[in-house]
Structure formats: C-alpha cells, structure tokens
Amino acid sequence: MADNYIPLRVNRDFGDIITTYFDFFKQNIKKFTNVFLSYNGIFLVSLLIASYLLVSGFIGLIAYESAPNNFATGAQLEEKYMIYLAAGGILFFVIFIMVLVLNYALASSYMIKYESTENNEFDKKEVWAYTKSQFGNILVFILLMIPIWFVFFIVSIIFAFIPIVGLFVQYILQFFLTSWLGVSFYDMLQNKKGVTDGLGEGWNLVTKNFWKSVGVNFILGLLIGILMMITLIIPGVLIGVYTFHVVENNVDYSTSVVSTVIYTLGTCLFLIIAVYGQCLSQFVNGILYYSLHEKTYNINTRIKIEQIGKSE
Template sequence: MNTPYIEFRNRNAFGDIINSYFLFLKYNFKKYTALYLRYNALSIILLITASYLLVTGFMGLASRDFRFGMNNDGEHTIYLIVGAIVLVLILFITALINYSFSSAYLANYVNYEGEFESKTVWQKIRTNLGTILIFIVLGAGLYFGYLIVSIIFAFIPIIGMLIQYGLSFLLTAFFGLSFMSIFSTDKNISEALSEGWSFTFSSLGKVILYGLVIGILNLMITMLIISIPGFIIAIYVYFSIESHVDLITSVFANVVFTLGFAMFLLAFIYSQALSQVAYGVLYYNIYEETNNEFLRSKIDQIGVNE
C-alpha cells in the first residue's frame, strides 16, 4: 500500500498545521527514522563513547577515597574532561546534521510529493554545504547573544522568565524557518535569513504558540522514547540495591548506566530533529500564506484542463 502524501502548501488553520505534522510522522516515521539513523551512525557511536567516558569518570570519582589525599590520581578526572569535550563536539555536529537532514528531507518530500530516493537528501545537503556552515557559525553567535540576554533577564522575577521563554521560541523559530528556507529553493545565506526573519515576525503570535505546543508534544515523544530504558535501569538499580551489589564499582552497572545516558542523549537529539521537521511544516504554511504559489498553480491547472 502506498504511503499517503501530506500536502503542507495549504493555507491551514493553526490546528491543521499541528495535525499535518503528526500525520507526516504517522505515515513516514519508519522511513524518516531509518534514514536518520543511517546519516547519524557515526555520531551515535561517538555519543556512546562520550557517555562511557562521562559515566566511567563520574563513577570513578564517586568511588574514590579522599581521606588524607588517598587515591588522588587524575585518571577519572581526565575521563570526565575528555568525555565532556567529545560530547560538546558531537552535540554541535549532530545539531548541524539534524537541521540539514530534516530540512533536506522535508524539501525533497514536498518537491517530489513524497516519492524520492534517500540519496537525493544527501545531494541536497552537499549542494548547500557552504551556506550551511556559514549559517551554523552565525547561529552559534546568535545563541551566545541569547545566553547573555537570558542571564540579564534572569534577575527579573516572573516577567524575566516569560521573556526568556519567548526569546527561546523566537530564536528557535527564526533559526528553523531560515534553515528551511535554504533547502526549499536553494537560497543563499542572505536570502534565507531575510525570509526567515520576515516569516517569523509576520506571524509572530502563531510562531511562538506553535513553538510552545510543538515543544510540549515533542517532549512527550521524547519521554516516551526514554521511558523503556529508564524503566529497565530503575528495575536494575532496585534489585541491585536489594542484593547489596556495589553499583559504583560494578562493570555491568557501568555498561547499563552508559547505555541509559546515551539513550537519553539520543532521545534529546532526535527530538531536535523532529522539531526541525515541525518548523518545516510551519514554513510551507507561512510561505503559501505569503506568496500563494501553490494555490495559483492549482488554479492555472484547472484553466489548462478546461
């Protein structure tokens, strides 16, 4: 049975945009996830390595005897430091892959109405690689600026917190819509930023509310993903304590906690990829409301057929 194609280029109401996003996941979740895992295979391996270093370092430090300077070697501290550095690098690289992959996937999905080969996703990423790298650098600068502003507003009770959340949704939306603009018609960096800025502020209320709703729904999906390994780890810890197993020095416990922490990070990263899919759906809706291209093409087709 052929997978139904979900058309995003419609002037949909807010609820219909959310519905389109979940219909896309319903019919394309398996294909999207399988291709996502292929593109992120190396990142996943490195992420598990970083998790192992962090867990080993933490458990090693927890087992040390600090009395009178005993066991004061820095081996486990090095594990923590190296693990943290690797983790930050992997998260940065994976964020680059997530935004690129999700945007390219959705652009191909729309351009070919759901019928496209997986290699075309990589081809689209490769075509826009230079623009992507520049955009990521600019995005890092924007995020750094956001952190500074957030620290300032953190001193303002309640209102400051609301402003922080609003800026977070606004920045995420601007970044997501601009990134989607790169892949929709292969725009350059200035055109993509201009369109992302225009779309974000022309539909400001919709964009912020959409970010809030999608954030909550994706959080629920993430919690569902990590609930299974979380439950397994909880059961393991419970019976280990009942059996008086020393979790700090247990090799098996180290493996279990490493895989559990890795699953948590992978769920977070996957949620980020899904968020970009959601902003891709929003992008096409706002684009159609602004330009009316898809509707005009349908009207022209009716005229030709008649």
Template sequence: MNKPYIELRNRNDFGDTINTYFLFLKYNYKKYTSLYLRYNAISIILLIVASYLLVTGFMGLASRDFRFGMNNDGNQTIYLIVGAIILFLILFITALINYSFSSSYMAEYVNTTGEVESNNVWQNIKRNLGSIILFIFIGIGLYIGYAIVSIIFAFIPLIGMLIQYGLSFLLAAFFGLSFMAIFSENKGLSNALSEGWSFTFSSFGKVILYGLVIGILNLMITFLIISIPGFIIGIYVYFSLESNVDLATNVFASVVFTLGFAMLLLSFIYSQALSQIAYSVLYYNIFEEKNNVFLIKKIEQIGINE
C-alpha cells in the first residue's frame, strides 16, 4: 500500500503546520529513519567508540586511589581526552549530515511528491557540499556568540532566562530555514542566509512559538526512545548495588554504561535531525505564505483542466 503524499506547500495556520509535521512523520517515519541510519552508520559506530573511551576513562578515574603514590597511571585521563576529541568531531560531522540529509530529503520529497530516491538525496548533498561546510562553520560562530550572550543574560533573573530561550529558538529557526533554502531552491550561501533571515523575522512570533512547541515535542520523543534502555540500566545498577558489585571495575558494567551513554547521544542527535524536518515543514509553509507559488500553480492547473 502506497503511503499518502503530505503536501507541505500550503498556507496553513500554526496548528495545521504542527499537524502537518506529525502527519509527515506518521507516514514517512520508517523510510526516513531507514535512510538516516544508512547515512549515519559510520558516525554511529564511531560514537559508540567515543562513548566507550569516555565511560572507561571516567570509571577508571572513579576507581583510582588518589593517595600519594597510588595508581597514578594516566591511561584513564588519556581515554577521557581521546574520547572527548572523537566525540566532538563526530558530533560536528553528524550535525553536518543531519542538516544536509534532512533538508535534502525534504526537498526531494516535495519535488517528487513523495517518491524519494536515496541516490538523489546524496546527489543533492554533493552538489551543495561547499555551501554546507561554510554554513556549518558560520553556525559554529553563531553558537559561540550565542553562548557568550547567554552568559551575560544569565545574571538577569527571569527576564534573562526568557531572552536566552528566545535567542535559542530564533537561532535554531534561522539556521534551519536558511539550510532548507539551500536545497529547496538551490540557492547560494548568501542568498540562503538572506532568505532564512527574511523568513525568520517576517514570521517572528510564529517561528518562536513553533520552535518552542517542536522543541518540547521532540524532547518527549527523545525521552520515549531512551526510556527503555534507561529503565534497564536503572534496574541493573540497583541490583548490582544490592549485590555489592563494584561498578567502577566491572567489565560488564562498562559495556552497559557505554551502550546507555551511546543511546543517549544517538537519541539527541536523532532529535536534531527531526528538528530540521520540522523547520523544513515550516520553511515551505512560510515560503508559500510569502510567494503563493503552489497556490498559483494549482489555480493555473484548474484553468487548464476546464
């Protein structure tokens, strides 16, 4: 049975835009996730390696005797440092893949009315690779600036917190909408940034509220994903403590904690990919509100049929 095509290029109100996002996930979740796992297979493996190094290093430090002259080898510290470096690189590369893959997938979905081909998704990414890399570096600069501003506003009670959250949603929307412009219209970096800026501030209230709602809903999805392994790990830790098992030196405990930490990271990374799906839905909605391209095409088609 063919899944129904969800038209994204409609002039929807806020509630319908949220509903469109979840309708898209309902009918395309399996296919999207299957392709997502294929594109991120190497990143997932390396993420598990980084998790192992971090967990091993942390548990090794936790089990050390820090009295003078006792267990002063630096292997655990090396594990932590190497694991942190690998994790940073993997998160950077995965963010690049997430934004690229999700945006390319959505552009292909709209252009082919739901008949997404994996090869076309990859070709779109390769065609825009230069703009993608530059955009990621710009994004890093923006988030560093955001971190500095957040520290400043952290000293202002309540109002500072609201400004922090507002800036966070605003930055995420600007980044997501601009990234989508690269793939939807094959725009260059400067034009994509310009369109993302225009869309973000022309629909300011809608963008902020949309980011808040989607952020909460995706966070709920993330917690749902990690709830089962989290429950299993909690039960394991409880009975291990009851049995006086030394978790810091137990090999099986290291494996369990490594997989648990990796699941936590993978769920938040996947949530990032879903957020870009959501901003892609918002992009097409705002684009149609501003340009009426799809509406005009439908009217013209009615005229031809008559």
C-alpha cells in the first residue's frame, strides 16, 4: 500500500468525511483531470459546436427583434436563427445526457480503482475498462434517474406553496435524493450488482444515516459550488467587460466574429465546468458510501482483526 494512500473503508463521522474529501481531492485532482480530458475530448468539441449554435441563435434573434426594420427583412432570417437555436438546444441535450452518463461513471470507477489498488498509480485505461465493463447497468441507472428527478420536481412544486417550511423540505429531499442515487451507484459498480439491488442497498445505507448523508451533501455541495463560481470569475469578468464595451460603443454584435467567439467560448467553458463539478460531487458520495458501508458491515475492521490474529 502506498504511504500516501487515504483509506476509504473507514467508519467516519461527519467532520472526518469532509476532511477526507478534501485530502482525496488534493491528492487526485491532477490524475483525475487527466482522465476527464482524455475521455471527454469528442464531447468537449461537441459542446463547443452546441455553444456556437446556441450563441448564434440568441444573438441573431436579439439583433433581429431589436432592428427597426425587422419586418422588411422577412421571416426567413428569423427562421434561420430559430433553426440555429433549436439545433443547438437538441445537440446540447443529447451531449449533456451522454456526458452525464460518462462522467458519473468515470468519477465512480476512478474511486473504485483507487480503493481496490490502494493507490492512484493505475493507468487511466483501467478506469475506462471498468466503466465499459458495466456500461449496460450504468445506462439503465442514468435513465432511471430521469423519472426519479422528475417526480422530485413535481413534489418540489407542491412544497413550494408551503411558506418557509416547504423550502427546507425541498432542500432536505434534494440532498437526500443526491445521497441515495450517488451511494446506490457506487454500490452497483463496486459490487457489480443489478440496478434495483444497488438502489435497494443505497436506500438502506442512506436512510439509516439520514442526517449524515444529507448534511455531507449539503456542506460539500455548497463548497464545490463556491469553488466552481470562483473558477468562473475570470472568464465571467472578461465577458462582462466585453459586453459593457459592446453596449457602450454600439458594436454590431450580430455581425461581429469576435462577439460570437467570446460568447461561444464563455458558454462552452461554463458547461464544461458544470460537468466537471458533477464529477467532484460524485466523489463526495463515494467517500460517503465507503464510510456508511464500513459502519454497517465492518469489512475493513474484520480484515484487520484477522490479520492481527494471523500475525500472532
């Protein structure tokens, strides 16, 4: 075992889980980023194309609507921008689902390989091979997440009509759902179970440790969100300054190549950071999963006791 390996199968309390997450993050951020970029290349290019279509559609429609003689230009130009917008939206939705499936699995497989090898010296191809070996279950699981989140959305709307209390209930349900699905996904991949078995075990682990699961996802979700916002400060400021320049100097952004490039890159960067943030969030549930699993089954503790018995 490597000296700097962080044991994951440990029954940790709330504070220790948060501390362990950041220790794991610091140790593995470079290696996982390499995995992320290696297997997301084609999707990142696709997101760039989708961003271009969305930006071109939005800019074109805004310019068309604000033009004093827009009726004279005919409906053909408006239809062109609507096609851009629709094509960009459809492409983005398809790519988003594919990226969600891939990176939800890559982050989980990475942590599973880390735990099984007790180091981070494994090749990135091993992470992909582990993901590919269970791709069927992964796809079914992600598809099941869609109706589950849809039901949550309906329930959230209902609770939205309840002042104050409804808001708290919404957040509790949201972080419970995040914990349940994340922990279930890890159990399914780690033990190569079926989707329903994984969901059942995840439900068992999370409901028995309800407030710890909700609290960990709330605190670390908040901190990851702040980290992502900080990451977006520089490009956000640059885009804001450029937008101010456009407005103050009456730049014709509808025909400006620079405007299209800047807004396209800004949109694409935002989407990439959002996807990467999802990976970091899944690491949270990985550490939570191993902690809850060890608390329930004491696997690592039993192994250590057996080793002590053999050495004696």
